[in-house]
Amino acid sequence: MAPYTPPTGSRLDKLRLDFNENTVGCSPRVLEALTSCISATSLSMYPEYAAAMQDLADFFNVAPDEFTMTNGTDEAIQLFINTFVEAGSDVVTLRPSYPLYRFYLQLGDASIREVDLLENFDFPAEQLLAAIRPDTRAIFISNPNNPTGGAVGHDLIQRILDAAPHAAVLIDEAYFEFCGVTLLPRIRHYPNLFVSRTFSKVYGMAGMRCGCLFSGADNVKWLRKAQSPFSVNVLALIAARAAVKDTEFVKNYVDEILAARDLACKGLKRLGIRFYPTHSNFVLFDAGDRAIPIRDALRERGVLVRERTFEVPGAIRLTIGTREQIQRFLDELECLWTR
Numbered sequence: 001m002a003p004y005t006p007p008t009g010s011r012l013d014k015l016r017l018d019f020n021e022n023t024v025g026c027s028p029r030v031l032e033a034l035t036s037c038i039s040a041t042s043l044s045m046y047p048e049y050a051a052a053m054q055d056l057a058d059f060f061n062v063a064p065d066e067f068t069m070t071n072g073t074d075e076a077i078q079l080f081i082n083t084f085v086e087a088g089s090d091v092v093t094l095r096p097s098y099p100l101y102r103f104y105l106q107l108g109d110a111s112i113r114e115v116d117l118l119e120n121f122d123f124p125a126e127q128l129l130a131a132i133r134p135d136t137r138a139i140f141i142s143n144p145n146n147p148t149g150g151a152v153g154h155d156l157i158q159r160i161l162d163a164a165p166h167a168a169v170l171i172d173e174a175y176f177e178f179c180g181v182t183l184l185p186r187i188r189h190y191p192n193l194f195v196s197r198t199f200s201k202v203y204g205m206a207g208m209r210c211g212c213l214f215s216g217a218d219n220v221k222w223l224r225k226a227q228s229p230f231s232v233n234v235l236a237l238i239a240a241r242a243a244v245k246d247t248e249f250v251k252n253y254v255d256e257i258l259a260a261r262d263l264a265c266k267g268l269k270r271l272g273i274r275f276y277p278t279h280s281n282f283v284l285f286d287a288g289d290r291a292i293p294i295r296d297a298l299r300e301r302g303v304l305v306r307e308r309t310f311e312v313p314g315a316i317r318l319t320i321g322t323r324e325q326i327q328r329f330l331d332e333l334e335c336l337w338t339r
């Protein structure tokens, strides 16, 4: 299998429109909480989870036994696979989608079947339903989907949950805040439903590595059995508790990103560049055979974007930053594009 090696080097001094991160950083309340809570003693102790779990349970409106905290969503994906997927198990994913599903599934020696997104990257509902077999053990849906940005409504996901009662279905809601569709309130209704969330995107804490995996309490018992007892560190606990309290920060950031996304789409359209409908904090656009030279030239001008040509010919994924950041990107792109 191919190693997963994201290009994370030398990014600090550049405009980072490449990893779908929060481009202004985390809430100042997170920094305050970290500086006031870190001490030699707190760092010397193994993490205690109960208080943070209660705060997060209150915030997400679930019970503490209906989720587990994870070291980013990536640990949630791996934990979900370790718990519910065996070597040779039939698993259905979408293509293109978040590459780490495939990565961990390959590590677990699962038998992967990929259903292609439709034209314009619409959700292949009928094809996915038709792909479900009696022996399908797991289904992965990123909603909104990375790298395409498309999202699917509750109704379709509920049809899939109904059609696959024997399969564990993971709805990865890493970009929920930019889209507003969530299956989280349905975890008590569907015993096969798992929902993941992350603190890496809107909360601006990708470096902290903190996420949550939600499901019915019976499933969560199994997940916890398979999880390392201290995979989430003490700093992530402090940061996550502070982050969920600053709802205004999240609201303001989402409002800014939605306005900037509009600006980005209008700018791309003006340049005659095709892009795909997005419900997230990124937009995938088609730079044709200029994708790699454009990515490289933007980098030279201090602007980072992610090329996805290995999965979608000609595609570049642009993370939406603030309006000011997007305007800078558009100005740089225009110079290169119209050359």
Ligand SMILES: Cc1ncc(COP(=O)(O)O)c(C=O)c1O
Binding pocket: 019, 020, 071, 072, 073, 074, 075, 098, 142, 145, 146, 172, 174, 197, 198, 199, 200, 206, 209, 210, 211
């Ligand atoms: C769909 C999706 N899921 C999960 C992740 C990983 O999130 P985390 O940083 O919480 O591991 C990403 C990151 O880009 C993502 O796009």
